[in-house]
Amino acid sequence: MISEKAKERMRALARRYPAARSAVMPSLYIAQEEEGYITREGLEAVAEAVGITVDDVESVATFYTMYHTQPPGKKIVKVCTSISCYLRNCDSLMEHLEARLGIKRGETTPDGNITLQGAECLASCGSAPVIQVNGQFVENVTLEKADTLIDELE
Amino acid sequence: MPETEQFLLKNINVPGVDGIEVYRQHGGYEALAKALQSDPDQLVEELKKSGLRGRGGAGFPTGLKWSFLAKNDKPRYLCCNSDESEPGTFKDRMLMERLPHLLVEGVLITSYACRVKTAFIYVRGELPYAADQVQKAVDEAYEAGLIGSNILGSDYSIDVIVHRGAGAYICGEESALMESLEGRRGYPRLKPPFPAVIGLYGGPTVINNCETLCTVPAIIQHGADYYASFGTEKSKGTRIFGLSGQVKKPGNYELPLGIPLRTLIYDERYGGGVLNDKQVKAVIPGGSSTFFLGPDKLDLPMDYESVAAAGSMLGSGGVIVINEDTCIVGAIARAAEFYRDESCGKCTPCREGTYWLTELLERLEHGKGKMKDIDLLVDICGNISGKSFCPLGDAATSLITSGIRLFREEFEYHVTHGHCMVG
Ligand SMILES: NC(=O)C1=CN([C@@H]2O[C@H](COP(=O)(O)OP(=O)(O)OC[C@H]3O[C@@H](n4cnc5c(N)ncnc54)[C@H](O)[C@@H]3O)[C@@H](O)[C@H]2O)C=CC1
Ligand SMILES: Cc1cc2nc3c(=O)[nH]c(=O)nc-3n(C[C@H](O)[C@H](O)[C@H](O)COP(=O)(O)O)c2cc1C
Ligand code: SF4
Ligand code: FES
Numbered sequence: 001m002i003s004e005k006a007k008e009r010m011r012a013l014a015r016r017y018p019a020a021r022s023a024v025m026p027s028l029y030i031a032q033e034e035e036g037y038i039t040r041e042g043l044e045a046v047a048e049a050v051g052i053t054v055d056d057v058e059s060v061a062t063f064y065t066m067y068h069t070q071p072p073g074k075k076i077v078k079v080c081t082s083i084s085c086y087l088r089n090c091d092s093l094m095e096h097l098e099a100r101l102g103i104k105r106g107e108t109t110p111d112g113n114i115t116l117q118g119a120e121c122l123a124s125c126g127s128a129p130v131i132q133v134n135g136q137f138v139e140n141v142t143l144e145k146a147d148t149l150i151d152e153l154e
Numbered sequence: 155m156p157e158t159e160q161f162l163l164k165n166i167n168v169p170g171v172d173g174i175e176v177y178r179q180h181g182g183y184e185a186l187a188k189a190l191q192s193d194p195d196q197l198v199e200e201l202k203k204s205g206l207r208g209r210g211g212a213g214f215p216t217g218l219k220w221s222f223l224a225k226n227d228k229p230r231y232l233c234c235n236s237d238e239s240e241p242g243t244f245k246d247r248m249l250m251e252r253l254p255h256l257l258v259e260g261v262l263i264t265s266y267a268c269r270v271k272t273a274f275i276y277v278r279g280e281l282p283y284a285a286d287q288v289q290k291a292v293d294e295a296y297e298a299g300l301i302g303s304n305i306l307g308s309d310y311s312i313d314v315i316v317h318r319g320a321g322a323y324i325c326g327e328e329s330a331l332m333e334s335l336e337g338r339r340g341y342p343r344l345k346p347p348f349p350a351v352i353g354l355y356g357g358p359t360v361i362n363n364c365e366t367l368c369t370v371p372a373i374i375q376h377g378a379d380y381y382a383s384f385g386t387e388k389s390k391g392t393r394i395f396g397l398s399g400q401v402k403k404p405g406n407y408e409l410p411l412g413i414p415l416r417t418l419i420y421d422e423r424y425g426g427g428v429l430n431d432k433q434v435k436a437v438i439p440g441g442s443s444t445f446f447l448g449p450d451k452l453d454l455p456m457d458y459e460s461v462a463a464a465g466s467m468l469g470s471g472g473v474i475v476i477n478e479d480t481c482i483v484g485a486i487a488r489a490a491e492f493y494r495d496e497s498c499g500k501c502t503p504c505r506e507g508t509y510w511l512t513e514l515l516e517r518l519e520h521g522k523g524k525m526k527d528i529d530l531l532v533d534i535c536g537n538i539s540g541k542s543f544c545p546l547g548d549a550a551t552s553l554i555t556s557g558i559r560l561f562r563e564e565f566e567y568h569v570t571h572g573h574c575m576v577g
Contacts, residue, residue, distance in 0.1 A: 016315065018229070018272060018355050021337035025320055050337070063339040065321035066279045082241040083442050084398035084474055086488045120323065120492055121442075122280055123238050123247040125398035125472065126405045135282040 010049030037068035073115035084125035161372035185371035197267035204378035205390030210363030237326035240441035242472030246364035250284035254291035260367035389457035440469020443549030445556035487515035493550030504547035521572030
């Protein structure tokens with residue numbers, strides 16, 4: 001459900017920008033905050049607040065990778081797999097996490113707790129390899145550090 | 155004259171400097187006050203004199219760009235490009251997280267100099283803490299009367315909006331960034347017209363990188379001449395070099411342009427040498443969109459002209475070091491995946507080409523490639539580079555063409571032996 005309060009926040013954003021349409025991305029974030037992912041109702045609420053069609057909103061939502069089309073796990077664990085982390089053994093870190101969690105990258109643990117993802121350069125190359133948990137950084141990750149992290153998340 | 159000066163990072167380790175109070179105790183917002191006493195055009199001249207060049211990658215002279223803003227009656231906008239996502243680059247995130255007021259001050263001075271009334275800070279979606287820090291700084295600055303109507307008692311008014319991206323590398327390209335900010339898919343626009351002429355909402359728009367804007371307060375504070383006394387003849391001042399990969403002490407180091415690559419990598423104050431005391435095999439000098447330099451280039455001065463003359467680009471300042479134990483084919487294959495995944499799909503050479511490049515590289519990497527695949531790679535690169543709609547296509551080819559040029563025997567070894575030469 002998209003609350004009335006959320007809809008009001010979206011409308012306020014539409015007034016804040018020089019053109020209402022600019023509020024589509026921040027409004028999608030609000031919709032996602034409300035429901036965990038982007039639902040039909042979320043798209044409709046954004047369309048109404050911003051004053052564009054639902055199709056239009058959907059075309060924006062599907063372009064950007066951070067809007068989820070399906071409910072993700074409670075905790076999203078992203079492992080950077082780009083070049084600087086690659087040079088610091090991110091692949092063995094990823095393999096270790098896959099084995100530990102019993103899932104492959106892109107999957108969610110059966111209890112819906114943890115989603116494991118590969119990520120592209122997270123602007124933390126100087127402290128590689130790096131993991132993000134729901135947006136928070138864990139840097140210079142060793143296999144032991146990764147285990148401790150998973151212990152905490154489980 | 156001191157050997158170097160920290161224009162950006164001087165106070166980065168001061169506890170609490172991410173808050174407005176401590177920032178002001180250390181001279182923060184004095185440059186803004188000084189700027190508001192000057193005529194905006196004079197500030198543009200000062201920036202021209204400083205020689206500051208864009209730190210986003212292309213190195214375009216900042217003052218010159220400001221002076222190119224179209225003179226018409228449309229509202230003008232400023233957009234800070236904080237979409238940092240070039241592999242090997244991690245300076246803007248640090249600046250936003252730890253010195254958010256420096257960025258806000260840079261945005262305000264630049265807005266005033268360019269007669270802008272609405273400024274945006276576009277922060278990459280994957281960096282929520284950085285965005286929160288910048289939002290907090292903006293809120294504090296509103297509260298303190300530094301943003302809003304008649305700031306610091308002047309007749310200048312300015313609004314600042316922090317906008318979050320949502321996962322798309324292409325939105326760092328300035329025209330795609332404007333599309334995104336206007337609420338559409340982040341597809342690049344045709345350039346020219348440059349944003350300075352037709353930008354956000356059709357108005358003349360200044361777009362600068364986060365580090366570029368963070369450098370502005372120091373230039374106004376200390377004067378263009380002092381700033382320009384560091385660096386080289388054509389590459390003035392200091393910039394943040396982000397050192398990563400196989401070095402002992404990776405990190406962000408603010409140093410004068412023209413510093414020898416060897417100093418950056420080996421000096422105890424900076425990189426401290428190659429990991430496990432190995433030899434350097436290759437260096438990517440400016441983020442993964444730039445060309446490899448071989449170990450014969452270690453004495454290269456790190457300024458725009460010298461790096462270009464050596465066949466690469468200073469780019470975003472992200473210096474990635476690769477040692478002798480690393481398989482170059484594997485490293486290139488990994489870098490190529492990035493461009494395949496991030497191609498926005500608008501034009502065919504890049505969309506299809508990056509896919510084929512990755513397929514071929516993975517095949518070679520896993521020992522299943524053929525000799526002719528190596529030439530095919532070069533051929534496909536030739537069909538992407540210069541033939542794509544935006545520079546992402548070109549960028550996808552740089553490590554492949556330069557990698558084959560420098561390390562062809564490693565590619566061939568993969569074909570003849572079915573595995574790599576090293577490790
Ligand atoms: N920091 C990062 O994360 C990344 C940086 N890059 C860098 O981006 C660079 C390419 O960026 P582009 O914006 O395509 O380069 P560009 O050369 O088209 O433009 C550079 C800047 O100068 C301005 N400009 C150029 N000529 C102008 C004129 N005649 N009038 C007014 N303004 C003018 C442009 O608007 C732009 O702001 C690459 O060299 C690469 O190193 C690429 C990927 C990621
Ligand atoms: C594919 C692509 C991605 C880019 N990403 C960024 C980026 O993340 N940050 C940035 O400042 N510039 C990026 N740029 C360069 C911008 O288009 C633009 O040149 C820059 O923001 C201008 O600011 P500057 O003059 O201060 O460097 C990118 C360019 C391309 C082609
Ligand atoms: S070159 Fe690639 S990123 Fe640029 S417009 Fe074409 S498909 Fe999109
Ligand atoms: S390459 Fe992993 S954070 Fe940049």
